Amino acid sequence: xxLSSPMEIxxxxxxxxxxxxxxxxxxxxxxxxxxxxxxxxxxxxxxxDEKYADKGKQLAELLAPEIREIEIxxxxxxxxxxxxxxxxxxxxxxxxxTALAYDVWDTMExxxxxxxxxxxxxxxxxxxxxxxxxxxxxxRSVSGDARTFAACVKAVAEETDLPLxxxxxxxxxxxxxxxxxxDKNPLLYAADKTNWxxxxxxxxxxxxxxxxxxxxxxxxxxxxxxxxxxGVEDLxxxxxxxxxxxxxxxxxxxFVRIRRxxxxxxxxxxxxxxxxxxMTAWMIHGDALDASxxxxxxxxxxxxxxxxxxxxxxxEPHSLIAxxxxxENIYTDPRRPVSVEPGLREVGTPTGxxxxxLTTNFALTYYTVESDLSSNKIDSYLIVVDSEGxxxxxxxxxxxxxxxxxxxxxxxYEAENKVEHKTLVIPGLAARLSGETEDAxxxxxxxxxxxxxxxPGWMDDNWPPE
Amino acid sequence: xxxxxxxxxxxxxxxxxxVVELEDVTIKGEVELExxxxxxxxxxxxxxxxxxxLMGVRERPETLExxxxxxxxxxxxKVAKAEWAGEIEEVTIGATSADGGTRERTVTIGGxxxxxxxxxxxxxxxxxxxxxxxxxMPIPLAKAVREYYGDVMEDPGEWAKKNVREFGxxxxxxxxxxxxxxxxxxxxxxxxxxxxxxxQAVKVPIVIGGSGNPDKDPEVxxxxxxxxxxxxxxxxxxxxxxxxxxxAKAALKHGHVILSWTQLDINAQKTLNRYLFKLGVPREDIVxxxxxxxxxxxxxxxxxxxxxxxxxxxxxxxxxxFPISCGITNAWxxxxxxxxxxxxxxxxxxxxxxxxxxxxxxxxxxTLGLAGGDMFMMMHPNAASTVKKVTQTLFGAxxxxxxxxxxxxxxxxxxxxxxxxxxx
Numbered sequence: 001x002x003l004s005s006p007m008e009i010x011x012x013x014x015x016x017x018x019x020x021x022x023x024x025x026x027x028x029x030x031x032x033x034x035x036x037x038x039x040x041x042x043x044x045x046x047x048x049d050e051k052y053a054d055k056g057k058q059l060a061e062l063l064a065p066e067i068r069e070i071e072i073x074x075x076x077x078x079x080x081x082x083x084x085x086x087x088x089x090x091x092x093x094x095x096x097x098t099a100l101a102y103d104v105w106d107t108m109e110x111x112x113x114x115x116x117x118x119x120x121x122x123x124x125x126x127x128x129x130x131x132x133x134x135x136x137x138x139x140r141s142v143s144g145d146a147r148t149f150a151a152c153v154k155a156v157a158e159e160t161d162l163p164l165x166x167x168x169x170x171x172x173x174x175x176x177x178x179x180x181x182x183d184k185n186p187l188l189y190a191a192d193k194t195n196w197x198x199x200x201x202x203x204x205x206x207x208x209x210x211x212x213x214x215x216x217x218x219x220x221x222x223x224x225x226x227x228x229x230x231g232v233e234d235l236x237x238x239x240x241x242x243x244x245x246x247x248x249x250x251x252x253x254x255f256v257r258i259r260r261x262x263x264x265x266x267x268x269x270x271x272x273x274x275x276x277x278x279m280t281a282w283m284i285h286g287d288a289l290d291a292s293x294x295x296x297x298x299x300x301x302x303x304x305x306x307x308x309x310x311x312x313x314x315x316e317p318h319s320l321i322a323x324x325x326x327x328e329n330i331y332t333d334p335r336r337p338v339s340v341e342p343g344l345r346e347v348g349t350p351t352g353x354x355x356x357x358l359t360t361n362f363a364l365t366y367y368t369v370e371s372d373l374s375s376n377k378i379d380s381y382l383i384v385v386d387s388e389g390x391x392x393x394x395x396x397x398x399x400x401x402x403x404x405x406x407x408x409x410x411x412x413y414e415a416e417n418k419v420e421h422k423t424l425v426i427p428g429l430a431a432r433l434s435g436e437t438e439d440a441x442x443x444x445x446x447x448x449x450x451x452x453x454x455x456p457g458w459m460d461d462n463w464p465p466e
Numbered sequence: 467x468x469x470x471x472x473x474x475x476x477x478x479x480x481x482x483x484x485v486v487e488l489e490d491v492t493i494k495g496e497v498e499l500e501x502x503x504x505x506x507x508x509x510x511x512x513x514x515x516x517x518x519x520l521m522g523v524r525e526r527p528e529t530l531e532x533x534x535x536x537x538x539x540x541x542x543x544k545v546a547k548a549e550w551a552g553e554i555e556e557v558t559i560g561a562t563s564a565d566g567g568t569r570e571r572t573v574t575i576g577g578x579x580x581x582x583x584x585x586x587x588x589x590x591x592x593x594x595x596x597x598x599x600x601x602x603m604p605i606p607l608a609k610a611v612r613e614y615y616g617d618v619m620e621d622p623g624e625w626a627k628k629n630v631r632e633f634g635x636x637x638x639x640x641x642x643x644x645x646x647x648x649x650x651x652x653x654x655x656x657x658x659x660x661x662x663x664x665x666q667a668v669k670v671p672i673v674i675g676g677s678g679n680p681d682k683d684p685e686v687x688x689x690x691x692x693x694x695x696x697x698x699x700x701x702x703x704x705x706x707x708x709x710x711x712x713x714a715k716a717a718l719k720h721g722h723v724i725l726s727w728t729q730l731d732i733n734a735q736k737t738l739n740r741y742l743f744k745l746g747v748p749r750e751d752i753v754x755x756x757x758x759x760x761x762x763x764x765x766x767x768x769x770x771x772x773x774x775x776x777x778x779x780x781x782x783x784x785x786x787x788f789p790i791s792c793g794i795t796n797a798w799x800x801x802x803x804x805x806x807x808x809x810x811x812x813x814x815x816x817x818x819x820x821x822x823x824x825x826x827x828x829x830x831x832x833t834l835g836l837a838g839g840d841m842f843m844m845m846h847p848n849a850a851s852t853v854k855k856v857t858q859t860l861f862g863a864x865x866x867x868x869x870x871x872x873x874x875x876x877x878x879x880x881x882x883x884x885x886x887x888x889x890x
Contacts, residue, residue, distance in 0.1 A: 088773060126813055141880070189879070200535070242873075243875075246859075248859050248860070249583070253585070257545040260546075293828060297828065301832070304836045316821065318817055318818070321822065329765045375812065453808075453809030
């Protein structure tokens with residue numbers, strides 16, 4: 001955005017402190033706009049009262065993110081990409097997470113194709129209170145035949161509500177695929193220096209977003225300028241991913257430099273979402289496991305340094321879990337609190353004979369333990385110690401989790417009124433505190449497993465206590 | 467002889483010669499036009515434009531929108547270089563006989579004047595290095611790691627040797643964990659002998675790590691520093707919760723580099739570093755460890771903490787301008803790295819644990835390398851070699867085999883997974 005402080009934003013607001021937006025003052029609303037934690041549309045007078053119309057329009061432009069935000073797909077699983085405002089996440093936050101698109105191709109046997117699409121569509125993994133899922137499916141034209149491609153796209157669209165990326169450098173092939181999913185807002189891949197005229201016409205008549213490809217950045221810039229001058233603004237730029245050697249270092253530099261121009265230099269010509277294609281790793285590796293690791297390496301570079309959407313090949317669990325988790329880590333809002341409230345929680349419907357587990361108030365630790373207990377249907381109490389938002393192992397080392405603090409926590413939340421056995425289960429990673437804790441609290445201390453995922457097995461051997 | 471052209475003739479000629487633009491063309495004389503009435507005559511866009519401008523007709527916005535662009539608009543991609551005021555300290559670990567030690571080589575890290583691998587701003591002076599871990603007693607390890615070390619776990623010297631000979635370690639870290647009173651309470655003198663054994667076994671620079679017990683570590687690391695006199699080891703580590711003064715003084719007295727460790731706290735890191743300056747520790751004897759958290763288990767905090775420190779240092783904060791060490795082995799603490807199946811019944815299948823562990827270690831390492839890490843303490847040999855390869859590549863080292871691997875990158879679109887080769 002072009003405005004650097006809430007005061008600058010405030011100048012464009014009505015200044016009446018009417019409260020329509022839910023904030024008490026226009027300045028408070030301006031602060032939220034600066035942090036991108038509210039939407040300008042919440043200020044209804046700005047759009048309904050004609051005397052503010054000009055200011056409203058100007059402000060909308062000034063608040064627009066530096067990198068254009070575009071949407072691919074339709075419906076609940078449509079994905080927004082781009083819309084970024086900063087080079088480093090701590091300066092504010094990164095906004096729209098890197099969309100991970102996994103590939104299918106038109107020479108696949110139909111049953112296999114449909115199965116792969118379903119796996120990508122339905123994949124999920126629990127993480128910090130919610131399920132992670134994947135974002136898109138890239139359909140590649142390997143046959144080069146337009147009708148084969150269209151049939152493949154049709155089958156894919158029947159199996160998934162994920163956004164699609166249609167991939168071919170042949171505009172005729174793209175068009176046949178596009179006809180099948182014209183109402184689904186797919187992303188086209190790609191226009192380049194040879195086919196751009198045909199693809200431009202296609203994009204104009206179907207009104208869909210399109211990727212521009214060129215490893216030559218002058219050419220990429222030229223393509224972007226040409227498309228935007230023709231009124232096509234939903235663009236994604238792919239400078240190409242070279243999977244190895246000096247060309248890989250060059251790839252890295254391109255992503256950084258394009259984003260730098262867009263954000264730091266405010267040059268709109270290339271201020272579009274970027275695409276990375278880590279699956280080029282497969283073109284240099286014979287062994288599938290090696291290829292999957294190198295693909296993840298290229299993916300990590302893209303996730304951290306400015307790719308807004310990427311196309312990947314391996315849908316093996318080790319690839320999906322690691323890549324999607326890294327996206328979550330990098331795109332999590334750093335302003336999000338690290339900790340949860342300390343206290344005594346109930347999981348399921350515990351009784352006086354249910355176990356009492358202890359954990360720290362680091363949000364990630366808490367949600368992990370809570371989910372392990374509830375997903376395995378273990379009725380229990382969970383006492384959450386204020387470890388200043390630090391996880392168990394580090395908190396033991398840093399003395400944010402001590403016998404004394406455990407004692408205070410047991411007392412202040414009156415744990416002895418909840419359980420009759422006066423037995424506390426501490427995390428395996430806090431084992432070294434067991435003796436001191438028994439001395440300090442007078443409770444019996446049992447050392448649980450080092451990972452709460454093993455609580456079910458631990459319960460079989462250790463609960464109820466002798 | 468003058469030849470008369472009709473508008474239709476002109477249109478045909480322009481079309482015939484593929485003219486897309488008329489430059490410096492003026493149409494003189496009396497022009498009578500009845501545009502729109504010439505049925506069947508499609509004016510080429512260039513001619514229509516020339517005629518419109520002649521008649522002073524402004525193109526309507528819709529016309530502009532619908533305008534067919536016939537050639538790419540030229541553009542040049544330009545970007546400024548980032549210049550920073552600060553510079554990261556250059557630190558050398560290990561001493562050869564020329565400097566009073568017995569190492570065959572040394573490693574130097576730091577010296578950056580730009581963000582990691584931003585060679586387009588300023589060439590990174592040294593690539594990150596990898597120190598492979600070994601321990602002074604057999605420890606519980608994930609199955610995927612144990613298969614590499616099962617035969618050497620009883621002997622730290624052999625373990626260290628294997629790290630260098632078989633796994634190409636730039637350095638070796640010996641963790642004296644058995645000294646922890648709650649583990650084996652091995653005396654400091656015995657721990658010092660283990661350090662001597664490791665120094666005998668390998669000729670690369672070494673890192674000497676304590677058990678992490680704040681009460682015992684000062685004594686252990688002091689004895690180890692004395693035993694390793696002159697070898698310029700990295701002593702790991704001093705932190706605010708312990709008698710860091712004793713450790714710093716031992717490192718200073720016996721000629722070692724000190725690792726200044728804090729827990730994800732930029733201000734604590736500045737504070738501890740200033741305490742070390744006060745004790746007289748030279749700047750070139752300090753490496754910092756701002757704490758590594760694993761992928762999925764706080765990596766976001768570790769990444770941003772390191773990235774912020776590195777940016778502050780480049781902006782000129784000399785309290786933070788030190789090479790950064792990352793304990794990437796922490797990645798194995800992530801349950802996804804070792805657990806057989808997901809504890810959550812609703813997760814998709816996790817696949818073989820053996821594939822996940824090294825993936826977690828690789829991505830944790832590379833992520834922190836991109837944040838500013840200069841040195842990675844690692845465990846799994848394949849993870850170590852993969853992180854080494856990618857960081858070397860980004861650093862700009864020439865990797866021989868890659869010459870053959872230049873590919874037409876856009877061919878992924880038609881890549882045939884069935885045959886695993888490029889389809890022509």
